[in-house]
Amino acid sequence: GDNRGEPGTKHPFFSDKAVRRALAMATDRNSVAEQLYGGGLSGKASCNILTAPEPMNSKNTDGLDICKFDLNAANAELDKAGWVKGSDGVRAKGPVKLKILYQTTVNPVRQKTQDIMKANWEKVGFQVELKSVPAGTFFTNTSPDGANHFWSDVEMFTNSGDPDPTSYFVGWTTKQMTGKANNWQFGNYHRYSNPDLDAVVDSLRKETDQKKRNDLAIKANDILVSDVVVIPLINRTFATSGVSKSLKGVDPTPWDSEMWNIADWTK
Incomplete structure (x- = not known):
């Protein structure tokens, strides 16, 4: 019913972390980058939900099993958790089948x-x-088909960047869970609640030392990725704007086009 997206409602199978882990292991982000983003020209495969600025781009996820495409490992994870394949090839545990409704925009x-x-x-x-x-x-809070309601099992969209990661990570904190009570206007579409993440984001909000802020941002990223709250796919990038050994004045930023200060370029 309509309580499917309320904070107090548990998902019938994604509440099992093993299922989330298996889905992540069966996610081939490298093929997406190669086939749809020009082999890195306009997007690179990434298992991080925060990729910029570079000092906040976690290296810890490189060694996570959930960040590696491995169908055998995904099958083993589900076998171990007791999700059994039926004659139709769909896994189930008791009356619950692993049936996913996966939505995104028309694109x-x-x-x-x-x-x-x-x-x-x-x-x-x-x-x-x-x-x-x-x-x-x-992208509205008024439609049952909207990302805010999240009445599907999986949904996909692009997050925009922000020079300060605090407001970005706030979108996964307990107080930001969206639902009927706030007319689906809050940012935590996942209805994810983790006291550890809440504490990290609260510290990030108060911290002024840049090195400590970098560490806190990485910690927040690692919590979300390792708990498989999200399955990051692609770090979208801009195509190279030009090539020259003598070009001066270029000041690249992860927040805008490489050409943002083209008026200052000289050769």
Whole structure:
């Protein structure tokens, strides 16, 4: 019913961390980057939810098993957790089947990404139904098909950057859980609640030492990734604006086009 997206409602199978882990292991972000983002020209595979500035880009996730595409490991994770494949190839535990409704906006690249995800997820025992929603409907708090309601099982969109990561990570804190009570206007669409993350973000809000802020931002990223609250896919980048050995005055930033200060360029 309509309580499916309320903070107090548990998801029938994603509340099992093993299922979330298996989904992450069956996620082939490298193929998405290669096939849909020009092999890194306009986007690079990343398992971090925060990728910039560079001192806050975690290196800890490089060694996580959930950040490596491995269908055998995904199958083993589900086997161990007691999710059994039926004659239809879909895994179940008791009456609960691993049936996913996966939604995003109407967008060729995102829909092709859905196709790549679906093909691999179904190899390990998920049944995946794809749904595409017009952007004007998806990015609103008023529609049942909107990202804010999150009445699907998985949804995909792009997060925008912010020079200060505090406001970004606040979107996963307990006080920001969205639902009927706030007309789905708060930022925590996942309804994720973790006291450890809340404490890290609270410290980040108060900390002024840059090195400590970098460490706190990395810690927040690592909590979200390791708990498989999100499955990061692509760090979208701008295509190279030009190539020259004698070009001077270039001042790149992760927050804007490389050409933001082109008036200052000289040769």
